Amino acid sequence: MDIRYGANQADVKGYDTQKLREEFLIEKLFEADEVLSTYSHIDRIITMGVMPVSQVIALEKSINCRKNLGVEYFLERRELGIINIGGTGSVLVGDEAYKLEKMNGLYIGKESKNIRFSSEDPSNPAKFYMCSTPAHKKFETKLITLELANKVEMGAFETSNKRVIYQFIHPEVLETCQLSMGCTVLDTGCVWNSMPCHTHERRMEVYMYFNLTEENVVFHFMGEPQQTRNIVIQNEQAVISPSWSIHSGCGTSNYAFIWSMAGENRTFTDMDHIKASDLR
Template identity: 60%
Template sequence: MDIRYSTGKIPFRTMTTDEMRDEFLVKDIFKKDDVTAVYSHIDRIVTMGAMPVSGAVRLDKNIDAMKDFGVDFFLQRREIGMINIGGDGIVVADGVRYEVNHYDALYLGAGTKDVTLESKDSSKPAKFYMNSTPAHKTFPSRIITYEQANHIHMGSAAESNDRTINQYIHPDILETCQLSMGMTHLETGSVWNTMPAHTHERRMEVYFYFDFPEDQVVFHFMGEPQETRHIVMHNDEAVINPSWSIHSGCGTSNYTFIWSMGGENRTYTDQDWIKTPDLR
């Protein structure tokens, strides 16, 4: 498991492109018959990916629970959310079978011990994108299908941000300790996300960009509002954003991204907005 340590505002200002990418960019998320994990000390979120092809894989395949988290098993004091962006899949958690099909989500509460992930069709493997955060109590596990998510249309073609926000693991859908997850899809011709930009001092956020051509990119903007930087993102890559940083992007084509948050609260509107002309 790759471990990343927190970077403050002052060191961030002088980081090179490579240093920024090493600290905040998460690459190679999906590997055949494997589970990847990046543990960030920013609110201790874990960003994970699994692409089972030949058979089922264990969620904790590459995690030493005692060494990495000081517990007997990975989710003993953690919750996890996942959204399947690949072919239809199956997750078995403590003997309960969940069908997690394309664009469906699954939430597993703290205390879930044995978790395996598999694909229904090896020629169309599932791709489980996951985030896990610390949890102080157990909330019920449940599937959230694409149809059950909240679908909120925002923006316009004139503003280049005609998009639909799909809320899955969200206070209006189910209870969690701190984890929130959703998926935003931009329509053809729209390229901007999360603009006007904002920060939220009490929450961090991870953005995972996907569903755009391999020869296109997304410029992800981060940093303090008056001292912004960018990281160039390729398909199926994620970026870790501290609470003091904006998180916004502009693509060379439209795209889809999954947002995941952890921190002090789950109030979706707890944001500090920045007027676009005030950005630097």
């Protein structure tokens, strides 16, 4: 497990490109038959990727729960959100199996044990992207298909940001402690996300960009509104965004990204909007 400590905005002003990437970029999420995880001390969110190929993979395969979390098992005091961006696979929660096709989501509540992952076709493995946050109460485990997600259409071709937001783990879909999670898909020819931009002092966020070819990247913008920086992101990489930072992106092609939020509340529209003319 990769451990990241919280960086404050005063220090970030002096970071060079390499330091920004070391603090905020998660470069690798998927490796065959492994669980890759990054623990951020910003709201204690854990970002993970599992790609089962030749075997069934246990969630705790490479996570020392006693050492890293101080618990006996991973979800003893946590909740977990999953979105599959690969081939069809299954998630086993105890004795219950949930089949996740591409772009299906799953919420797993606190106190769930014995979580395992498998792929239906090893030549087209599932890619389970996951985020976990601390939880104080147990809520029902639920499969969320793309059809069940709350769908919101936003933007326009004129501003290069026409997109569809699929809210998987969201108050209008199901109840959780603090985790929110969904996916934004940009239309062909559209490259901007979250612009005009915003911050939300009461919540942090993680963006995971995907559906990019090897030749294309996203320039992810972060930092205080008057002290902006950028991180160049490739396919299936994630970036940690503190509450004080903007989080916008512009790609060399259209793309999709999964957003995950943790913090004081789950109000999706709780944002502090910033005019583009005020950015520096």
